[in-house]
Amino acid sequence: MDALIIEQLGSPVLRQRAVEVEAVTEDVRELVRRMFITMYSADGQGLAAPQVGVARRIAVVDVPPRRGPTHVLINPRVVAVGAKLTSGVEGCLSIPHVWGTVERPTQVIVEALDLEGKSRRLEANGDLARCFQHEIDHLDGMLYMDRMSPLARNMLLGRYRKAVTQRQRVENA
Ligand code: ZN
Numbered sequence: 001m002d003a004l005i006i007e008q009l010g011s012p013v014l015r016q017r018a019v020e021v022e023a024v025t026e027d028v029r030e031l032v033r034r035m036f037i038t039m040y041s042a043d044g045q046g047l048a049a050p051q052v053g054v055a056r057r058i059a060v061v062d063v064p065p066r067r068g069p070t071h072v073l074i075n076p077r078v079v080a081v082g083a084k085l086t087s088g089v090e091g092c093l094s095i096p097h098v099w100g101t102v103e104r105p106t107q108v109i110v111e112a113l114d115l116e117g118k119s120r121r122l123e124a125n126g127d128l129a130r131c132f133q134h135e136i137d138h139l140d141g142m143l144y145m146d147r148m149s150p151l152a153r154n155m156l157l158g159r160y161r162k163a164v165t166q167r168q169r170v171e172n173a
Helices: 026-041 126-139 150-172
Strands: 046-048 058-061 071-081 085-092 095-105 107-113 119-125
Touching: 026 046, 026 058, 046 126, 058 126, 071 119, 071 126, 085 126, 095 126, 095 150, 107 126, 119 126
Parallel strands: none
Antiparallel strands: 046 058, 058 071, 071 107, 085 095, 107 119
16 A cells, blocks of 8 residues: 655645534545555654645554554544643644654643444543644644744745755756
8 A cells, every 4th residue: 555645734634624424434434545555655643634634633653652543633632731831842744854842731631532423531641642733733634833933934835845846856867
């Protein structure tokens, strides 16, 4: 099974609100399998369906040290966040080559459907909580840089454009 193409910054699907999954069918399970393959082949920790061009509320997560279970979030909803905020470095497969610091709640409780269509409550903290929030943001058309200050966001975009231009030059050389 091949990896899917990952949409890059500027692609309109990354800015849409993804629609709810009405039923967890074999199509959805197939998409989830392909999303995991795509995420691992790009060495990512999380991937949301809009990032592979599908505007549906589905995300997959596997945060290092990859010991625990992998997570599938279908129609995820943040039901509670802890009061404490932590700053952490984030990257995104749709904004490659750059990383930025984002402040988010350290703990989060998420409700989502699993691959059998059953509702599950997931409690996460630390990197996993950060990743859940990053992926759920994608389903609302939001990117991590939107949560940065305008100055930090502009600097990030500057680094991103530079990295993309340099890579294009190498490819054209
Ligand atoms: Zn992302």
